[in-house]
Amino acid sequence: MGNKEDRFNRPDLKIPVSLGVIMDGNGRWAKKRHLPRSAGHKAGGDSLYELCKNCGYYGVKYLTVYAFSTENWSRPEAEISALMKLFVESFDKYDPELEKYGIRLRFSGDISAMPENIQKVCRRAEERSAGRTNLQLIIALNYGGRREIATAARKLAESCVKGDIKPEDITEEMMSSNMYLPDVPDPDLIIRPSGEMRISNFLLWECAYSELWVSDVLWPDFGFDELTRAFEDYTKRDRRFGGLSKVDSDSPEDSK
Ligand code: IPE
Ligand code: IPE
Ligand code: MG
Numbered sequence: 001m002g003n004k005e006d007r008f009n010r011p012d013l014k015i016p017v018s019l020g021v022i023m024d025g026n027g028r029w030a031k032k033r034h035l036p037r038s039a040g041h042k043a044g045g046d047s048l049y050e051l052c053k054n055c056g057y058y059g060v061k062y063l064t065v066y067a068f069s070t071e072n073w074s075r076p077e078a079e080i081s082a083l084m085k086l087f088v089e090s091f092d093k094y095d096p097e098l099e100k101y102g103i104r105l106r107f108s109g110d111i112s113a114m115p116e117n118i119q120k121v122c123r124r125a126e127e128r129s130a131g132r133t134n135l136q137l138i139i140a141l142n143y144g145g146r147r148e149i150a151t152a153a154r155k156l157a158e159s160c161v162k163g164d165i166k167p168e169d170i171t172e173e174m175m176s177s178n179m180y181l182p183d184v185p186d187p188d189l190i191i192r193p194s195g196e197m198r199i200s201n202f203l204l205w206e207c208a209y210s211e212l213w214v215s216d217v218l219w220p221d222f223g224f225d226e227l228t229r230a231f232e233d234y235t236k237r238d239r240r241f242g243g244l245s246k247v248d249s250d251s252p253e254d255s256k
Contacts, residue, residue, distance in 0.1 A: 007224070008057040014235040016188035018062040019055060020210065022202055023048065025194030025218035032218075038082035043220035045090050049097065054224050056101045056135045058231065062184050063137050066202050070110065070144030087118055087141070091125040102134030108180045109143030110151075138184060145204025152178035152205075179205055186210065189234050193219045193226070211237050 023044055030040030048065060055063050068083060091105065098105060105125045112119065122141070155178045159165045165174075176182060186206040190199075195216045199207065213230045215222065238245045 004057050013231045015059045018185040018187045019060050020064045020187035020190040020203055022066045022192040023219045024196060026220060029218040029220040037079055041083055041086055045086060047220045047222055049094055050223055052103055052137055054227050064140060066140045068141050069201055070142060070147050088121050091121050102132045104129045104132040104136045106136060106138045107141050108138050109141045110147055114142050145201045148180055149205050191230050193217050193222045209241050
């Protein structure tokens, strides 16, 4: 990474190792400016580049961003082709910058069902960046949490049919290791800009104990200040994972 500015020097902040972002609100951003929705998506791409840099400086290790859902195919054809064009252009265009910051690019989702030219660009971007170690940027493309879980279930069912495992042997860990990118840790924090209080089929299996943070800022306007606000709030969260917080488990009443 280049020289880190002072504003990233925040030892008081707890930084998530793994962060998820639902990049929502591009259409509303464009509408407010009387621009076509495609202009909103383009501005959203620039915002993603900013986020990568900021996450790299803050020390996030895995950043998973929701770029296109399995349900987004129901949008008008013109919007879909503008998005596909943007994907093809961006993965190549931003690569020298990503390289400068040591950012490895990976994809999560039903990539094999994407148009061939997109698959090629994705493969190229993954291969080219495989040796970079500062931050992993995972782009969820043609991604659906339900499809990911169904795919994992299918793989395990096939192993049962082959006789490699028995149905009663299937565990949560085996499900986890059959998700798209099993080596990527579950998100500690999921941010959703644009005010919508829903998960929209993002990382359904992985979000079991993720902290959620919703912002009213539209994705193309989401910058350093809003990211810092999210981390400030995350720092105050008491993650209990079904257990008790430190204070409660140490109280005399509980040890009686
Ligand atoms: C998110 O922005 C980008 C994609 C879903 C591809 P939207 O296009 O959903 O923007 P809004 O929600 O209409 O404002
Ligand atoms: C979620 O946003 C998907 C992405 C950001 C890629 P949507 O705009 O598709 O979600 P809904 O329709 O508001 O739930
Ligand atoms: Mg939306």
